[in-house]
Amino acid sequence: MGEVIYPVTEPGEGSAGKTGNWRWQKPIIIIDKCVKCGLCWVYCPEPAIYLDKMGYPHVNYEWCKGCGICAHECPSKAIDMVSEYE
Amino acid sequence: MSRTKLVLTGNYASAYAVLHSRAEVVPAYPITPQTTIVEKIDEFIETGMLDATMVRVESEHSAMAVAIGASAVGVRTYTATSSHGLLYMYENLWWAANARLPIVATFVTRTLGPPWNIWSDHQDFMTLRDSGWILFMVKDAQEAYDLTIQAFKIAENPDVRLPVGIAYDAFVISHTAEPVELLTQEEADKFLPSPKAIQPLLDVDKPYSIGNLPKADYHYILRKNLWENILDAKNVIREVGKEYGELSGRDYSSLVEEYECEDADTVFISMGAMAGEGMDAVDKLRDKGYKVGHLTIRTYRPFPDHEIKTIAENAKRLIVFSRALSNGKGGILYDDVASTLYREGLRMETYDIIAGLAGTEVSEEDFMKIYHDVRSGKLDTGKSIFIRRGEYV
Incomplete structure (x- = not known):
């Protein structure tokens, strides 16, 4: 009898490789405006945002696809989306 | 405790098989001629005979979605539908097979409209032909009872891990009463032990995702793997049928x-x-x-x-x-x-x-x-x- 292969994946690098190079715009976090609410970290679908010990968010640009959800959700407008080509 | 023989419709025979199989989650949406199966199961639950959760969903599509979620955490899961309900469930039926989830379902065959028609026709069932479900069609209430119990054992076999459907004709079988011999609960428990959670997908200590985006080459291997497993399942069906025959006196060792x-x-x-x-x-x-x-x-x-x-x-x-x-x-x-x-x-x-x-x-x-x-x-x-x-x- 053959083994059963499940369509299951464990957390790890995706089969498409590092997805940061899909990005045409990147989020820049303006720490002075940040209120440490953590919403960018909650909403990031990858997740490519991590929080440091102080609770400030940082972007992992190797995985960030530049979708802009963090900038959209940020209540204090502390995230700017900047073109990769300018 | 000795066996009982009851006069049961095909639908009630299926419900008794689900009772004796100790299914734990039953999501269902009613449609003629399937309704009396899940009504009877609900009665078993409400009277305390079956320790299961009946999920009253808003559609057949949702019924199979709930079944997928329940089965993915290793819970024994059953549902039933017919005709337009089956077609409404269709997308998730394929999902269940490709996700390798051992769900068991009864499909009471009924004509597809228009025009509106509740009588039997195998057209609804035949849409599952290529889906990866293991499919049985039975010709009386006794077979409906016997094969539903066997279906869980076949589906949950670690070399199979595919959903199994048992089909039979509307009214001629679903609503026609005939004598059906039932196993005792002890016999059924011995034949069909509790399911093992082979892939506990929602285990927070060992997180997985199911159905993630694969590369095409890898997906091809998954498709080939299902093909090999469903062919190998012929021998599992024969072995389970033989074991059931030794237990019940009714042999199912042939396809x-x-x-x-x-x-x-x-x-x-x-x-x-x-x-x-x-x-x-x-x-x-x-x-x-x-x-x-x-x-x-x-x-x-x-x-x-x-x-x-x-x-x-x-x-x-x-x-x-x-x-x-x-x-x-x-x-x-x-x-x-x-x-x-x-x-x-x-x-x-x-x-x-x-x-x-x-x-x-x-x-x-x-x-x-x-x-x-x-x-x-x-x-x-x-x-x-x-x-x-x-x-x-």
């Missing part, structure tokens, strides 16, 4: 049921309720000295190629009755049988009979009329022949 086939030169092939009429016709034709047999296809997927080949090698002609039609092609069961013959290198007279569409009755007289018309050369081999209540249409 098919042969009736008077040994020396037959002409063999009828059919599935579902009409198989009973086919076997009655065999008795009457045998009384007159004709060497006729009947082959009932009980396991429809994986398809019993080997069994059909064995029958075909000893016969001169096969007459296949399909209760479902591939529009623009022919009888679906006929095409299955014909392709098996071609692949096995066998050439013989074959007849494609389309009978019982839209719930029209199929009688033993229809089988006998077809037999005599075949023998007198009135019917063409390989052509789709439509018969409705004894008349060619």
Whole structure:
């Protein structure tokens, strides 16, 4: 009898490789405006945002696809989306 | 504790099988003629006989979505539907198979509209032909009970891990009461132990995602793997059927049921309720000295190629009755049988009979009329022949 292969994946690098190079715009976090609410970290679908010990968010640009959800959700407008080509 | 024999409809027989299988989650949406299955299961739950959760969903699509979630965490899961409900469930039925989830479901076959029609026709069931579900079609309430219990054991086998469907004809089986012998709960528990959570997908200590985006080459391997597993499942079905036979006295070690086939030169092939009429016709034709047999296809997927080949090698002609039609092609069961013959290198007279569409009755007289018309050369081999209540249409 053959083994059963499940369509299951464990957390790890995706089969498409590092997805940061899909990005045409990147989020820049303006720490002075940040209120440490953590919403960018909650909403990031990858997740490519991590929080440091102080609770400030940082972007992992190797995985960030530049979708802009963090900038959209940020209540204090502390995230700017900047073109990769300018 | 001794066994009980109850007078049960096919639907109540299915419900008792779910009770004795100790299913834990039953998401369902009602549709005629499936409704009385899940009503009875709900009664078992409400009276404390079955420790299960009935999830009252807003559609069949959601019913199968809940079944997928429950089965993915290793919970024994059952649902049932019919006809338009089955088609509404369709996307998730394929998802369940490709996700390798051992869900068991009953499909009470019913005509697809329009026009609106609640009577039996196998067209709804046949849409699952290529889906990866293991598919049985039974011809009485006892088989519905027996195979539903076996279905969980087959589905949960670590070498199979596929959903299993048990189908039977609307009303002729679903609502017709007949004596059914039930296992005791102790016997059922011994035959069917609690399911093992092979892939606890929602285990927070070992997170997985299911159905993630794969590369095409890897996806191809998954497809090939399901293909190999469903073919290997033939032996699992036989072994489980043999074990059930030793327990119950009713043997299921073959994928098919042969009736008077040994020396037959002409063999009828059919599935579902009409198989009973086919076997009655065999008795009457045998009384007159004709060497006729009947082959009932009980396991429809994986398809019993080997069994059909064995029958075909000893016969001169096969007459296949399909209760479902591939529009623009022919009888679906006929095409299955014909392709098996071609692949096995066998050439013989074959007849494609389309009978019982839209719930029209199929009688033993229809089988006998077809037999005599075949023998007198009135019917063409390989052509789709439509018969409705004894008349060619």
